[in-house]
Amino acid sequence: MKNLLFYSQPSHDIGHLIRSMAIVHSLTQEFRVYVVNSGGVIQDFPTLEGIEIVDLPITQTELSDSKLSVASLPIDNISDRRRKRLLELCDRIRPAAVIVERFPFEHHHLAAEIIPLLDRSKDYGAQTICSLGDIVISPTNKADYETETCQLINQYFDQILIHGDPSFISLNESFSCIRELTCDIHYTGYVVPDVDREFSPEAKTKPMILVTVGDGRLGHGLLDCVAQASQYLEDKIPHHIQIFTGPFVPMDIYRRLQAMAIHCSNLTVQRYTLDLLSYMVQADLAIGIAGYDMTLNVLQTGTRAMLLPFGGNVEPEQTRRLARLQERDILKIIEPEELDPILFSFETLAMLNRYPKPNDICLQGVKITTTLVKALVTLKKPFNLLNPTLEPLPCKDSY
Known part of the structure; x- marks a missing residue:
């Protein structure tokens, strides 16, 4: 070898x-x-x-x-x-x-x-x-x-x-x-x-909305907005809102969110999970920070998604990918001005009534x-597996 x-x-x-x-x-x-x-x-x-x-x-x-x-x-x-x-x-x-x-x-x-x-x-x-x-x-x-x-x-x-x-x-x-x-x-x-992981179907006790902000260093405004919006959604939809704050979220923010969850029967707040993909497959809607990994998770699972651009719309690389995905009706971009609990609750209801288009992006x-x-x-020479003309040819799933 x-x-x-x-x-x-x-x-x-x-x-x-x-x-x-x-x-x-x-x-x-x-x-x-x-x-x-x-x-x-x-x-x-x-x-x-x-x-x-x-x-x-x-x-x-x-x-x-x-x-x-x-x-x-x-x-x-x-x-x-x-x-x-x-x-x-x-x-x-x-x-x-x-x-x-x-x-x-x-x-x-x-x-x-x-x-x-x-x-x-x-x-x-x-x-x-x-x-x-x-x-x-x-x-x-x-x-x-x-x-x-x-x-x-x-x-x-x-x-x-x-x-x-x-x-x-x-x-x-x-x-x-x-x-x-x-x-x-x-x-x-x-x-x-x-x-190529296969997810075994599991019976849902309740429909779920998943909220995740990666490692917890960013996205605190989004977490607060969703937690506050949960009280407006409680009597409008049967969904349970599962928040993962990330392991590095500041302790004061984590405690505040947990205190809010005590008074909202449709809200659970935890730090993290070792198997986020399983939650995404089960979720009717995923809400989160649009880091590279979260974006790929959405493509892999096909879950409805509302994503806030990483760094508040200042990362050109992530913003460009998100704009393309929104143009294809694969997800919705959360604009910073939409982080108002009442407005966000209406956006959430609207998103639950939409169905994302399937994607054929090669993973x-x-x-x-x-x-x-x-x-x-x-x-020991170039291999013509894909035509290297650099034209936007479709990427095949197997060779």
């Missing part, structure tokens, strides 16, 4: 790490996988059996991130230490493939360690792959940024895997120089762990990524 080096950036967010590990787990069917954890140690995150994880010393940029703990090595000459550890790993495992997340579309500050890794891996005949999301957020100087990115891709990479569906969002909408890239380019579909990113990487390593 050949070796594969997967350079990961888990400091981006926990949801991103979970999606990356889903790809890694699938790749272990074909490769011995070595994961380079370049973003710092995330405490208590479960590791996968049979995968070697190499933690790099944390960078100065990441020291302020509360989710990370500083690695044991001192931070003087940190770049040299990180680069040396990467090259030692490359020499030890002689990888057949190297997958790098998002570079050079993002993380240009890590070029001093990633480029030497790519150069060294080529000495061993490795195929080099960029793993990329569906939307690129460009800096202000977009022209210079795109020119530099194209040069780096064309010089160092054999393949780009875009984890998206071009019939929904095409990369050339956010990266205009895509036709200047000379490497193999494929869309994989969105990466959804357990996408098979885990399986398709593994197929494409295996083909590239085996054939």
Whole structure:
């Protein structure tokens, strides 16, 4: 079995790490996988059996991130230490493939360690792959940024895997120089762990509205609004409102919501669940913050949804996806001015009378990524699994 080096950036967010590990787990069917954890140690995150994880010393940029703990090595000459550890790993495992997340579309500050890794891996005949999301957020100087990115891709990479569906969002909408890239380019579909999971039907004691705001650091106004709206909905619909505040919600907010639930027979407030998808499948309506993971959960389950843009409509990446989904009648965007309990209760009633349109957006990113990487390593040349013309072709569910 050949070796594969997967350079990961888990400091981006926990949801991103979970999606990356889903790809890694699938790749272990074909490769011995070595994961380079370049973003710092995330405490208590479960590791996968049979995968070697190499933690790099944390960078100065990441020291302020509360989710990370500083690695044991001192931070003087940190770049040299990180680069040396990467090259030692490359020499030890002689990888057949190297997958790098998002570079050079993002993380240009890590070029001093990633480029030497790519150069060294080529000495061993490795195929080099960029793993990329569906939307690129460009800096202000977009022209210079795109020119530099194209040069780096064309010089160092054999393949780009875009984890998206071009019939929904095409990369050339956010990266205009895509036709200047000379490497193999494929869309994989969105990466959804357990996408083929089957949910056993359960008898509902009461119809349910699910409310969730992720880890609880944001969305407090939405939680308050729903909790207050529950009293207006109590005698109008039979639904029970299940709120998950997230484990990091401030204690004063959690206690206030629990106090409100005592006086509302249709409201339950809990911190979190380990199986949110099961609740979503059972729910008649899901209300929440529109983070990337919540959006994919809605696509996977097909549940009616009302979502408030992450960060109050200031995240262009999330807002763009939401606008497309609302145009397709898959969900409704909650505008900040709609966070009035009475108005929100009417919006909730209206949404319960609507039926979301089924979506055909490809969610098979885990399986398709593994197929494409295996083909590239085996054939040592571009693999025409999808026509890489970069036109918005439909992404197939299986190959």
